[in-house]
Each structure stands twice: as structure tokens, then as C-alpha cells.
Amino acid sequence: ASRDGRYLFTLYLGGRGGAMIHELDLHTATARCIDLPDDGDFNSATAYALALSPDGRTLWAASSGYGVVAAVDVATAKVRTSFRFASSALASPVAPVAAVSPRGERLALTVAGDVFVADVKAHRVHKLARYASALGFSPDGRRLWLVGSRVSSLRLR
Numbered sequence: 001a002s003r004d005g006r007y008l009f010t011l012y013l014g015g016r017g018g019a020m021i022h023e024l025d026l027h028t029a030t031a032r033c034i035d036l037p038d039d040g041d042f043n044s045a046t047a048y049a050l051a052l053s054p055d056g057r058t059l060w061a062a063s064s065g066y067g068v069v070a071a072v073d074v075a076t077a078k079v080r081t082s083f084r085f086a087s088s089a090l091a092s093p094v095a096p097v098a099a100v101s102p103r104g105e106r107l108a109l110t111v112a113g114d115v116f117v118a119d120v121k122a123h124r125v126h127k128l129a130r131y132a133s134a135l136g137f138s139p140d141g142r143r144l145w146l147v148g149s150r151v152s153s154l155r156l157r
Contacts, residue, residue, distance in 0.1 A: 002056050007074060009059055011048055019045040021061060023077050032077035036061050037068045043090040047111045049098035062098055062118065064088045064111040069118050069125065085125035088114060097134055101141040106156065108135050108144055115146065117156070130154065 001008050008024040017040040023032045038045055044065025051060045058080070059072040067087030073080040088111070096111040107118040115128040115135065132146035143153045 002052060002074070004056065007056075009050055009052070011050055011061075013042070013045045013048075015042065017041045017043075017045045019048050019061075019063070021050065021059065021072060023059075023072075023074070034072055034077050034079065036063075036070055036079070037082055038066060041065065043093055044087070046093040047088075047090055047096050049096035049109055049111070051098035051100045051107060053100055053104045054102055055104065058104070060098065060100060060107050060120070062096075062107060062109045062116070064096070064109060064114060064116055065090045065094075069107065069120070069123075071120070083123035083125075085116070085118070086127070088112075088127075099136045101137045102139060103141055106137070106141070108137065110135050110146075113148070115144075117144065128154065 010022040012020050019036040021034040047065030048063040062069045067085045070082040071080045094112045098109045109116045110132045113131045115130045115132050118125040131148045134147040136145050145153050
């Protein structure tokens with residue numbers, strides 16, 4: 001949901017690997033469907049995670065299975081831009097988690113224990129040699145907190 005309560009976003013997955021976002025505008029009682037980049041693999045589609053930018057204008061959708069990060073413009077309900085990174089093969093459906101840094105310049109994603117950090121302005125994604133089942137940014141955005149068998153943090157540049 002958006003911070004102001006206007007929008008509700010739901011990720012839908014098709015049995016053949018298609019993925020889309022359902023954007024419900026609760027103020028106008030309208031719904032829009034936004035197709036996400038895919039190649040027809042169900043397990044890769046389950047690797048999509050959604051995270052809303054701090055200003056609420058961009059909904060980020062990232063999938064390590066497809067190796068794609070897509071920026072959805074909330075106002076127009078369209079994919080504004082997307083970029084690719086090295087995908088990770090998935091043997092089964094997964095439950096990913098994503099977080100956006102406080103200033104919106106980074107997107108972190110954890111899928112099946114793997115951790116990825118995207119610089120959304122430079123369109124670069126780095127896979128970290130870390131394990132996490134949950135993650136989040138520090139309030140100043142300089143650290144990425146990782147929750148796995150223990151809680152740790154990683155200083156970001």
C-alpha cells in the first residue's frame with residue numbers, strides 16, 4: 001500500500017510464468033494492470049518482489065529469477081524503465097523480500113537467501129556474498145541490515 005493509503009498494489013503470477021501488478025486506486029475506485037518483464041518461467045516469476053519508493057511515485061519490481069529490475073510509474077501505471085542483471089536459476093517457487101533505501105537510490109532484494117543490491121540510477125546490480133531471509137536499510141541509508149541465522153549489517157558505499 002502507498003503511505004497515503006491511496007493505492008494498493010498486488011503482484012499476480014500466471015501459471016506459465018507471466019507476472020503483473022494490479023494497481024488499485026482507492027480514491028477513484030479504479031484498477032489498472034501493469035505487465036512485468038518475463039520469459040514464461042513460473043519459478044522466476046515467484047522471485048518478483050515489490051517495494052515502493054520513499055516519495056511514492058515509483059513502485060520497484062525486481063526478480064532475480066528473470067534478472068530484471070523494473071520501475072513502475074505509479075501515476076501512469078506503466079513500466080517507465082527496466083534494466084537487466086545476471087539471473088539466478090530457481091528450482092522451486094520462492095518468497096522474496098525487497099527494500100528501498102531512504103533516499104530511493106538503492107533497492108535491496110533477497111531471494112532464497114541470496115542478496116542483491118541495485119543502484120537504480122546507474123542500472124547496476126551487485127550480488128553480495130551474504131545470506132539473508134529479511135533485510136532493510138538504516139535510516140541514513142549507509143547500512144544494509146541483514147537477518148539470517150543472526151542479524152548483521154553491511155556498510156554501503
